[in-house]
Amino acid sequence: GAGVSQSPSNKVTEKGKDVELRCDPISGHTALYWYRQSLGQGLEFLIYFQGNSAPDKSGLPSDRFSAERTGGSVSTLTIQRTQQEDSAVYLCASSAGTPGVNTQYFGPGTRLTVL
Amino acid sequence: GESVGLHLPTLSVQEGDNSIINCAYSNSASDYFIWYKQESGKGPQFIIDIRSNMDKRQGQRVTVLLNKTVKHLSLQIAATQPGDSAVYFCAENNYGQNFVFGPGTRLSVLP
Numbered sequence: 001g002a003g004v005s006q007s008p009s010n011k012v013t014e015k016g017k018d019v020e021l022r023c024d025p026i027s028g029h030t031a032l033y034w035y036r037q038s039l040g041q042g043l044e045f046l047i048y049f050q051g052n053s054a055p056d057k058s059g060l061p062s063d064r065f066s067a068e069r070t071g072g073s074v075s076t077l078t079i080q081r082t083q084q085e086d087s088a089v090y091l092c093a094s095s096a097g098t099p100g101v102n103t104q105y106f107g108p109g110t111r112l113t114v115l
Numbered sequence: 116g117e118s119v120g121l122h123l124p125t126l127s128v129q130e131g132d133n134s135i136i137n138c139a140y141s142n143s144a145s146d147y148f149i150w151y152k153q154e155s156g157k158g159p160q161f162i163i164d165i166r167s168n169m170d171k172r173q174g175q176r177v178t179v180l181l182n183k184t185v186k187h188l189s190l191q192i193a194a195t196q197p198g199d200s201a202v203y204f205c206a207e208n209n210y211g212q213n214f215v216f217g218p219g220t221r222l223s224v225l226p
Binding site: 108 | 123149151156157158159160161164204213214215216217218219
C-alpha cells in the first residue's frame with residue numbers, strides 16, 4: 001500500500017546538463033500528473049497521462065521538457081539543457097481514474113537545483 | 116526540506132482557535148474541489164474534497180464550504196493545533212480536465 005514515490009529526492013546539476021526525474025505512482029492508478037512548484041509559487045501543471053490516451057502536454061514550458069510513461073506505470077520527466085530557471089520542486093501525483101471523479105495523491109517531490 | 120511559499124498570504128491564529136482559509140476559484144464550470152495541506156519539504160496531502168452538488172462537507176476537525184454563486188471555497192479548521200501549520204492549497208477541476216491550483220495560504224499557529 002505504498003504511496004507515490006519519486007526519485008531522486010534532490011538533484012543538483014550544472015546548467016546545460018540533462019536530468020531525468022522518476023515517478024512511481026500508486027499501483028493500479030491510471031492517471032499520472034507532473035507539476036512544478038517554484039519557491040514562493042503555487043503548483044504549475046506540466047503534463048498529464050490517462051491510461052493509454054495521448055498525454056496532455058499543454059503545460060510543458062518548452063521543448064526541453066518531455067515525459068513518458070512506460071507500461072502505464074512508472075513515468076520519467078526529462079529536462080534537456082537545464083537552465084537556472086528550471087530550479088524548482090517537481091511533484092508527481094496519481095489518481096485512480098478520471099480527474100474530477102478520483103482524488104489525486106502526491107509524491108514527496110524532487111528538488112532540482114541548477115547551478 | 117525546502118520551504119515553499121515564502122511570499123504567500125499568511126494567516127496567523129492562536130492555538131485552539133478556529134481557522135478559516137479562503138479560496139476564489141476561476142472556472143464556473145468546475146465541479147470538483149479539493150483542499151490540500153503542504154508541509155515544508157513534503158508533497159501536498161489531501162485533506163477534504165467537495166463536489167459542486169454540495170455546499171458543505173465535514174471531516175474530522177475540518178469543514179469545506181462551497182459558494183458557487185461567487186465562486187468561493189473555504190476551509191474551516193476547528194481547534195487549530197501546532198501540527199496544522201502548513202501551506203494550504205485549493206484545487207478545482209472541470210470534469211475530465213486537469214486540476215488547477217490556487218496560489219496557497221500559509222497557516223501559522225501561535226502558541
